[in-house]
Structures are given as C-alpha cells and as structure tokens.
C-alpha cells in the first residue's frame with residue numbers, strides 16, 4: 001500500500017480575527033521546526049477574513065504550514081451575496097477547503113447535492129476538498145451509521161471519476177463527537193474509516209483507495225491522537241477546539257509525526 005502522509009488540519013470555525021490568526025500560525029511554526037513536516041502535513045483552516053494575512057505570513061517566512069478555507073461556493077462568480085468562490089480561494093493559494101461540515105449541513109441547510117456541487121467546484125479549481133460526513137447520535141444508537149455514511153459517500157461523490165476521487169481528502173466526523181469532548185473510540189473511528197476505504201476501492205479501484213487520505217474528526221486532542229492515528233485506515237485528523245491553542249495543536253502534530261514532542 002502506498003505510504004500516505006498523515007494530515008492534521010485545524011478547523012478554526014468562527015474563531016480568531018486576522019491579527020490573532022497571525023499570532024497563532026507564528027507560534028505553531030516556531031514550535032514545529034522543519035523536521036516534523038517530512039512526517040506530517042499540517043494545515044490551518046481559518047475564517048475567510050484571515051486567509052490573506054496567513055498567505056502573506058506563510059509566503060514571507062517560507063513556512064511549511066498549509067492553509068485553506070472552511071467553505072466554497074458551488075458557483076464560480078455572480079450574484080451570490082456572501083459567498084466565496086473557488087477561483088478566489090485558488091488566488092489566495094489555499095491548499096484545502098472543508099466541504100460538507102456537519103455545522104454547514106445543520107445550520108445552512110447544505111444537502112448532499114450541494115456538498116457534491118461544492119466538492120466538484122473545489123476539484124475544478126484545484127483546491128483539495130476535505131469532504132466531511134458522519135452520523136448524528138440517534139443514527140449511531142440505532143446502529144445505522146455505516147449505512148448512512150455509505151449514502152453520504154454515494155451522494156457526495158456522484159458523477160466523479162477515479163482520478164477526481166483520488167484528489168479528495170475524506171473526513172469522518174460523527175456529529176455526536178464534535179465539540180462534546182466525547183471522542184469516538186479508535187475502534188469505532190477505524191470501523192467507519194475502513195468502510196470509506198472499502199467503498200472507494202469497490203467503486204474507484206484499489207489504487208485510488210490506497211492513496212486517499214481518510215481523517216477522523218471529533219474531540220481530537222494530544223491525549224488521543226496517537227491511538228487514533230495508529231489505526232490502519234486513519235490518516236490524520238480534522239481538529240476543532242484543540243487547534244486554537246498553539247501548544248496543544250503543536251503537540252498534537254508532533255505526536256502525529258511520531259515525535260519528539262516540541
């Protein structure tokens with residue numbers, strides 16, 4: 001199986017203005033010298049208004065940290081008040097964009113069809129989509145999580161070729177584990193991440209399945225990252241709360257790289 005570089009992506013959600021963003025990225029960069037980046041890819045996903053400042057910092061100081069956005073419009077331009085397009089993100093040299101986060105599905109009515117269109121827009125403009133999916137508590141309790149994730153994958157990937165799917169980062173985020181302090185056990189997370197890889201293998205071939213990265217997200221911290229990342233099909237994490245603290249996030253990234261701690 002091809003080696004997959006672990007990815008730790010910090011989803012800041014609606015936190016930190018552009019000045020605070022600069023401070024946090026500088027602290028992370030200071031804590032994580034170059035040697036770590038051969039073993040782990042580190043990305044921050046700030047609010048839109050912070051991205052230009054982070055781009056300037058990363059470019060100016062030649063930092064190895066990557067960055068991206070938390071959402072993308074399905075349209076390229078036009079009368080879509082409040083939206084930000086793929087070409088705009090590309091111009092800011094965003095590496096990643098989160099698509100289909102449960103908070104957008106829940107609070108902004110994003111359906112699987114919209115998520116599919118947004119993944120498509122990201123691929124079109126060569127910004128790597130971090131495609132999120134996951135079940136709510138009631139579905140998990142009714143043991144319907146594997147079926148639901150399968151449906152979300154079918155719908156989210158509709159119409160894509162194997163070449164396109166190979167460029168997607170998958171992120172399993174069980175809704176009941178987000179911001180609750182309740183992490184899925186590593187076995188539970190592995191169960192779903194393995195389903196994702198089998199799904200990709202079945203539909204798009206073994207080669208595609210071997211290269212795609214599958215992340216877990218939901219209350220990931222420095223205290224649980226090592227166990228999660230040790231699972232066969234978990235290639236990193238999408239981190240919310242813990243990505244807002246420089247020390248904690250750097251420690252988490254260092255552990256994902258296999259140490260030593262900064």
Ligand SMILES: O=C(CO)COP(=O)(O)O
Pocket residue numbers: 011101173177178179180181217218219220238239240241242
């Ligand atoms: O939603 C998440 C990342 O996208 C997870 O958030 P927490 O790490 O705060 O649970």
